[in-house]
Amino acid sequence: MDTPTQHSERDRSSEPDTGPGERSRSSRTRARIASALSWRRVLGGAVAATVALLLFSSYVVQPFLIPSRSMEPTLRVGDRVLVNKLAYRFGAEPKRGDVVVFDGTGSFVREDLDANPLTGLVHGAAASLGLAEPADTDFVKRVVGVGGDRVVCCDARGRLSVNDVTVDEPYLYPGDTASRAPFDIVVPAGALWMMGDHRSRSRDSRDHLGSPGGGMVPVERVTGRVDWLGWPPARAGSLEGTGAFGGVRTPGGAHG
Template sequence: MDTQAELQERGRSSAPATGPEERPRSSRVRDRAADLMSWRGTLALGAVCAVFVFLFSSFVVQPFLIPSGSMEPTLRVGDRVLVNKLAYRFGAVPRRGDVVVFDGTGSFVREGGEQNPVTALLHGAAASLGLAEPAETDFVKRVVGVGGDRVVCCDERGRIEVNGRPLNEDYLFTGDAPSKVPFDIVVPDGTLWMMGDHRSRSRDSRDHLGEPGGGMVPVGRVIGRVDWFGWPPGRLGPLPDTAAFDSVPAAGPSHG
């Protein structure tokens, strides 16, 4: 009996340990595979989310970082606004008073500028998410004249007139004149006359009067309409509306 008990005790003591430090090889392999799959799943989910956000910002709503004070007080430096890219996709066109983001290539900046394609791609991706300043060719301004409009500066009281009706521009920066640059233009069909709200600090259509295109921005270059504030939290909400253009009559026959 003693011999049999001794053999049983030796058998138990010589059995391989199955604790956490001496797990079978197959168990350790399974754990490593599970960890690897978990990391791959996380990376895949992150990639899918990134692609979704990028596509959403490319075709639906794009965050846009305001880089300058040309649209103060409506838009301030550092604001992040949400640009509605569907606003003009289904037959609608920009209206007087709309604040829009547009590509100024060929109107506000010359065409043909060269840039490192990799740098441009990375910067464009960051800008499309509102994480970087927009490209140098992207601008945000207010539509003051649409195709066919006659826009004049200024009447005897220093106000801009559109189709003979003076504007009460309640959005102007305090102390700014509507314009210190005189002009009398007719906006060609399919183009827009753009101006900043901070007139003394805005380079807009007025600054390109003598250049090809005369400062007019083709409607096809409009990226979208600024509809909402996305940042900072204290400014969340829709962009303030204006009644400045409510009494402006329809444009007469277009002149070129």
């Protein structure tokens, strides 16, 4: 006859082996699962953050890397500025003196019908995060004339005038005049006349007078207004405005 003790011994001997080796393998499996889940969470968080940043830069504020000397001394090569994309979203339009980023397709550059859309998409995403230079069609310039303005250059002192009012431009690169090439233009409604602050190093509306559109940039091509300088830290802060055009009167309208 079996004794209770013998039953107990047989019951224990029928249980699966849970010795040190089995427990070690189980611990390693749990650790691998936890690690995989942790990486998935990190990756998912990174993707979500990137998407949120792309959406923010697409609709609110976009970093923009300054690629050339055309806006010196206001902006320098390598500066990273923040473009306010809401500045002209609710009925407001660019004003004389604003520094803006715009798409120069059709005004400053011809449309590239053979461009690779995937390459453009990837580069555009990197540029919108401030990680790459802007596309060849993106420009940063200062608004000098708005719709209806007559812009003439230059007088005996090398200054331009807008609507018969002489404009002193304190933001010009030291030693530059308003323009080495004379011009006399009237800006069509819904368009802008753009110029760089470093006039002797800037390819702007003046260089496209003989092109279709006459160098005028449609208002709808403006991406936003440069409101802040984010890098380098020593110069970070709001971009100062200018009162250079304060005495200019819009034909049939107000000053400014």
